[in-house]
Amino acid sequence: xxxxLIFQIAISLLLARWKQTLVAAIGVTFSITMFVTLLSFMxxxxxxxxxxxxxxxxxxRLFKELSISKNQPTDLYYxxxxxxxxIRSVKPKNERLDITNSGAIISTxxxxxxxxxxxxxxxxxxxxxxxSIDLTGVINGIEPLEENRLFKFNDYVTSGNFLDLKNIxxxxxxxxxxxxxxxxxxxxxxxxxxxxxxxxxxxxVGFFQSGLQDIDKVQSYASIKTTxxxxxxxxxxxxxxxxxxxxxxxAPVAAKEFESFYEVDAIDIQTxxxxxxxxSSVRSLISYAVGITLLIVAGFGIYNILNMMIYxxxxxxxxxxxxxxxGADVNKIFISIALSxxxxxGAMGLLGGLGLSxxxxxxxxxxxxxxxxxxxxxxxxxxxxxxxxxxxxITTYFAGYFPARKASSIDxxxxxxxx
Amino acid sequence: MENxxxxxxLESLNVTKYFHDPVTIKILxxxxxxxxxxxxxxxxxxxxxxxxxxxxxLSTMDTDYEGDIAIDGVSMKGKSEKILAQVRNxxxxxxxxxxxxxxxxxxxxxxxxxxxxxxKYSEKEIEHKAYEKLKILGIENEALKMPNxxxxxxxxxxxxxxxxxxxxxxxxxxxxTGNLDKKNSQIVFDIFQELAQEFKQTxxxxxxxxxxxxxxxxxxxxxxxxxxRM
Numbered sequence: 049x050x051x052x053l054i055f056q057i058a059i060s061l062l063l064a065r066w067k068q069t070l071v072a073a074i075g076v077t078f079s080i081t082m083f084v085t086l087l088s089f090m091x092x093x094x095x096x097x098x099x100x101x102x103x104x105x106x107x108x109r110l111f112k113e114l115s116i117s118k119n120q121p122t123d124l125y126y127x128x129x130x131x132x133x134x135i136r137s138v139k140p141k142n143e144r145l146d147i148t149n150s151g152a153i154i155s156t157x158x159x160x161x162x163x164x165x166x167x168x169x170x171x172x173x174x175x176x177x178x179x180s181i182d183l184t185g186v187i188n189g190i191e192p193l194e195e196n197r198l199f200k201f202n203d204y205v206t207s208g209n210f211l212d213l214k215n216i217x218x219x220x221x222x223x224x225x226x227x228x229x230x231x232x233x234x235x236x237x238x239x240x241x242x243x244x245x246x247x248x249x250x251x252x253v254g255f256f257q258s259g260l261q262d263i264d265k266v267q268s269y270a271s272i273k274t275t276x277x278x279x280x281x282x283x284x285x286x287x288x289x290x291x292x293x294x295x296x297x298x299a300p301v302a303a304k305e306f307e308s309f310y311e312v313d314a315i316d317i318q319t320x321x322x323x324x325x326x327x328s329s330v331r332s333l334i335s336y337a338v339g340i341t342l343l344i345v346a347g348f349g350i351y352n353i354l355n356m357m358i359y360x361x362x363x364x365x366x367x368x369x370x371x372x373x374x375g376a377d378v379n380k381i382f383i384s385i386a387l388s389x390x391x392x393x394g395a396m397g398l399l400g401g402l403g404l405s406x407x408x409x410x411x412x413x414x415x416x417x418x419x420x421x422x423x424x425x426x427x428x429x430x431x432x433x434x435x436x437x438x439x440x441x442i443t444t445y446f447a448g449y450f451p452a453r454k455a456s457s458i459d460x461x462x463x464x465x466x467x
Numbered sequence: 468m469e470n471x472x473x474x475x476x477l478e479s480l481n482v483t484k485y486f487h488d489p490v491t492i493k494i495l496x497x498x499x500x501x502x503x504x505x506x507x508x509x510x511x512x513x514x515x516x517x518x519x520x521x522x523x524x525l526s527t528m529d530t531d532y533e534g535d536i537a538i539d540g541v542s543m544k545g546k547s548e549k550i551l552a553q554v555r556n557x558x559x560x561x562x563x564x565x566x567x568x569x570x571x572x573x574x575x576x577x578x579x580x581x582x583x584x585x586x587k588y589s590e591k592e593i594e595h596k597a598y599e600k601l602k603i604l605g606i607e608n609e610a611l612k613m614p615n616x617x618x619x620x621x622x623x624x625x626x627x628x629x630x631x632x633x634x635x636x637x638x639x640x641x642x643x644t645g646n647l648d649k650k651n652s653q654i655v656f657d658i659f660q661e662l663a664q665e666f667k668q669t670x671x672x673x674x675x676x677x678x679x680x681x682x683x684x685x686x687x688x689x690x691x692x693x694x695x696r697m
Contacts (some may be wrong), residue, residue, distance in 0.1 A: 051584060053580075053583045053586075060569075060571040060572060064571040066571070089556060117691075144655060145502075160491040199606075227572075276581070345471050363567060364569050364571075366567070366582075367567040367568075367569065368569075369528070369552065370526075370528060370555065370561050370563075371554065371555065371556060371561065371580065371581040371584070371629065372552050372555045372556020372557070372581055372584050372585070373552060373556075373584055374548060374552035374553070375548055375549075375552075376549060377633070459528075461523045461528050461529045464528075464563055464565075464567070464641075465519060465523070
């Protein structure tokens with residue numbers, strides 16, 4: 049009963065000054081709208097830029113690096129002597145680049161509970177023959193289906209069908225930049241030579257555009273089998289095993305474990321791309337800082353309006369106290385006023401934020417480097433709305449707190465006698 | 468004309484008050500008096516004699532004093548602000564020189580407010596009571612108007628209706644006719660008299676209108692912070 053009455057009084061005071069109230073509410077609405085939009089847009093952009101690399105990169109990559117042996121014979125021989133060994137100009141042994149026992153490793157990895165998927169890959173250095181000129185490049189041998197499931201391969205194939213890699217023997221998908229250099233179109237045949245001198249004719253079935261021009265100028269994709277044939281290698285020749293985990297954060301630990309367990313080299317995504325993480329977190333930090341500043345400014349607006357309202361309503365407060373409303377009741381009245389402004393303004397702001405961000409989502413955004421993106425990226429993360437909503441209530445509460453305390457401590461005698 | 472058989476509604480025991488700004492002045496000096504049920508008492512005195520100050524102490528709104536006051540036999544000394552607010556709500560009705568109606572609410576709602584705050588009756592019952600009170604004061608037809616649509620005399624009558632809504636033990640008035648013309652003063656006085664005689668309402672009115680005071684049942688006269696006649 050009492051709370052209902054207090055709320056009624058608060059609403060009446062609000063409506064009596066509805067223009068000021070509206071201005072205060074618009075302040076909150078504006079700041080929440082901007083807060084939500086800014087964060088959605090910024091995070092959308094972050095996700096886009098990160099996805100550019102992170103989506104296409106394995107969480108853990110297993111490979112074999114040609115390097116000198118860590119255990120040199122002299123070290124073993126003189127293990128117990130007190131002197132030091134100095135060895136200069138050690139050269140790596142000519143070893144095969146493929147991962148030993150790759151079939152077993154892949155099937156074991158596929159059974160691991162942490163692993164989302166495994167995609168084998170072969171990297172082959174080649175020359176593309178264009179008339180009398182040879183262009184250096186790389187052909188990646190992949191399993192198209194698995195590559196698409198784990199790394200969204202199809203998103204980057206701008207023309208042609210990626211499944212043709214599997215269905216048409218000796219086929220290749222060329223980088224867009226490379227295709228332009230070679231002036232070939234789909235259906236043409238290109239000649240490639242491996243570093244060992246093997247030659248093969250490959251049919252172009254599509255183009256891909258990764259967003260990174262340097263890559264598009266040198267790389268092509270072919271199926272594993274085609275690449276093995278190109279290299280003259282056996283059917284178990286695999287140079288890389290790409291592992292995608294269910295939880296990306298587990299990558300560093302998993303990489304270490306795989307490295308020692310399978311006796312191969314392993315690198316995790318965090319080590320390989322540490323710069324992206326830093327960039328994203330700084331950008332979100334800036335968005336939050338700007339958003340919260342906007343809210344605090346709106347809070348000062350509410351503070352001012354409530355303060356003015358208290359001076360205007362001094363008489364009303366005094367008489368409420370004289371007829372039996374306690375200081376705590378008066379306090380509640382003004383806190384309710386502030387919170388009503390906050391909740392109303394905040395709710396409108398959340399709607400406004402949703403509207404504005406979906407509007408931005410419709411704005412065309414075409415760039416050569418990002419073939420899959422047609423409009424500005426927006427991340428509709430519900431957390432932004434929750435944070436915005438909670439923050440609008442907290443700010444308005446504090447904006448109302450001090451004026452309300454002042455109102456509750458008004459001495460009715462001074463005001464009534466003053467007349 | 469003290470009547471020992473009647474219930475003491477209000478008692479002032481050695482009430483002393485100082486004003487400290489700009490220099491310390493003793494504004495009330497050892498005020499002792501009692502108010503009995505259904506008395507119609509006026510407090511008179513020259514400006515600055517402390518009669519209003521005394522009224523605000525007795526109303527529990529001013530708590531900065533020495534001595535003690537008892538309302539309905541209960542001491543008010545040292546009670547919390549919340550309890551004092553409750554006492555004012557339940558036991559005291561106020562009429563000021565200025566009407567102090569809330570312009571955001573209709574006349575009816577203004578009258579209902581203290582009743583809603585008390586929360587003893589349902590909203591419907593309070594509304595019914597408010598209409599009754601307005602009827603006593605002859606302004607039931609104005610119930611749904613806003614206060615700023617009424618004349619000064621009507622506003623003051625609404626204020627009296629508001630004071631009556633919780634059937635208070637005591638009605639206090641601080642120069643309730645001070646702002647009114649002769650005719651309206653007469654109306655307000657007649658209302659007070661009717662309340663005292665027909666409804667046995669206890670009234671304590673501060674006034675400097677000697678004509679008004681002369682028609683009450685008892686006069687307390689003050690001078691320089693002391694009671695000189697009661």
